Amino acid sequence: MSEPTSLPGQDDLVLHHYSSSPFAEKARLMLGLKGLAWHSVTVPMVMPKPDVTALTGGYRRTPFLQVGADIYCDTALIAEVLEARRPTPSLYPAAMAGQARALAQWADTDLFWTALPYAMQPAGATALFAGAPPDMLKIFVADRKAMSEGMPQVRGLDAGAALMQYLDWLSAMLADGRPWLLGDETSIADLSVYHPLWFITKTGPLAEILQPHEALRAWMGRVAAVGHGERAGKLDGAGAIALARASTPRSASVAAGMGFDAGQPVTVTPYDYARDAVAGTLVGLDHRTVTLARDDERAGRVHVHFPRIRYTLKAA
Structure with missing residues (x-):
């Protein structure tokens, strides 16, 4: 497949993955079940991953989903994003x-x-x-x-x-x-x-x-046989970073009574494996998701989203 002559739109789906990753196969099948088109970025299997770090702030698991300047970590959360994008057929009948x-x-x-x-x-x-x-x-x-x-x-x-x-x-x-x-x-x-x-x-x-x-x-x-959906194009890490820099992250809000305040410096860390903390400013929180705003020298302002289950949120 030839390289794109222009960047995807900021609403397009961009999956960062590599072919032999089991969780990436799960994500590809979710895209296939939904019949969605997506752009592919191949990430390294092992550290270092400088382009990944520029987008995620240190989250190193594979895969993650990029929509413009919004970065969605963990296939559990990616599933929710895809469900909202195309509710049928549902991942959760x-x-x-x-x-x-x-x-x-x-x-x-x-x-x-x-x-x-x-x-x-x-x-x-x-x-x-x-x-x-x-x-x-x-x-x-x-x-x-x-x-x-x-x-x-x-x-x-x-x-x-x-x-x-x-x-x-x-x-x-x-x-x-x-x-x-x-x-x-x-x-x-x-x-x-x-x-x-x-x-x-x-x-x-x-x-x-x-x-x-x-x-x-x-x-x-x-x-x-569900397949992987439509691979609409291929990007490299630099192209994905350029897409983030050219995009505006979606708005988010911090729900009341969650124990944290909007604008508070926080970290989010997986609590089972690959326990690399991501630091940022809290801009979104409810009982299902947490969103950090980060400013990266290469990617600009990005919002990094995590599920609440199996992740630890702490004041920085």
Whole structure:
């Protein structure tokens, strides 16, 4: 695909991702389910990430979504942004909305943090990094070790044992012949459960753990068929920064009774892994989201948005 001759509009969707990221695959599928067009920015797999830092202020997880000068972190929040952009088909069908959100949260935490160490056993890592530069695996492992430092994790055979049970649970949900995990409609639960299992399919001999689960593998085929929406263009990091600088962030407000004041210097930090604090001025807050204003030398004034769940907000 050729490089764009002009920047996307400030209302266009720009996904910052890389191809092998499990959470990025979840985001791409959300865009596909919604049938949305989006622009692609490929970010580095490991630090340093200077263009990412210019936009996010230090949030280093992949992916994040850019809409002009607004930066949305975490796929849980990206899902809400896309739902507001195009309500149908819904990621949260009314009959199963609560179940879908709860199952998605389990998939993004317990299931993901079981699948990842299972996949990164030597045989899986060798398959995942086949064809990569010789030192890439070593660099990747060191980077992810720093990201997850101090975080309790299941390992090796323990991860395999837990994953086998989780696959049994998921297969039982499909045993009655339903097409999707929660019934007749696709939901955020399907996309969230899928992405850790999608990662496992890339692990060579370790992917055989999926083989006994015929209904689950058929369901994975249906999820994959959702597709990734329309890739409307491709940007590099400098282009994304230029887009932010040329745009005006959306207005936000701080709700009363939340324990913080508008204009207050604060930090937001993930409390499980990649615990890099983002500092800024509080401009938006309610029980669902928090928004910081930041002024960056390259990107100008940006608003960085986070979900409230699994993030810690503190006065700076």
